[in-house]
Amino acid sequence: MSGVDSKPLVAHGDRPREGGPDRKEVEVAVGVLLRPDGAFLLTSRPPGKVYEGYWEFPGGKVEAGETVEQALRRELIEEIGVTIGAVHPWRIERVDYPHALVRLNFCKVYEWTGELHMHEGQSYAWESLPVKVEPVLPGTVPVLQWFAQERGFEGRTHDK
Secondary structure: OOOOOOOOEEOOOOOOOOOOOOOOEEEEEEEEEEOOOOOEEEEEOOOOOOOOOOEEOOEEEOOOOOOHHHHHHHHHHHHHOOEEOOOEEEEEEEEEOOOOEEEEEEEEEOOEEOOOOOOOOOOEEEEOOOEOOOOEOHHHHHHHHHHHHHHOOOOOOEOO
């Protein structure tokens, strides 16, 4: 897994940071579900949550005593109703959002069981580059760039 850039990606830098400069970093497990055809799953942020309607990879907070893998397994059952197979840790990205400083642990997942069921009222889309859904959550953009690098994709990674 690639190392972490010490400087976080700053999302919406013009907005004030809740909790100030010394706020605690929130550990997040993120699932990058990949189909054999290379398409990847994006879900929309549910109604009532920060960044409602923005598109992201599914996942959630790592609770006390959990590993990233345990959190990812729990979150994907809770959020989208699938039980995942092997978890492949991939990359870590720190993002400084106005509402939270997060450490996103991106994990590739190639196998899962169960039908997708959006338990939080969100939408989902199987996407490829460039993604068609918008707006894309700032913490999702680096993943699209990594896909572009891996796949030798020239051009835009998402519509703006």
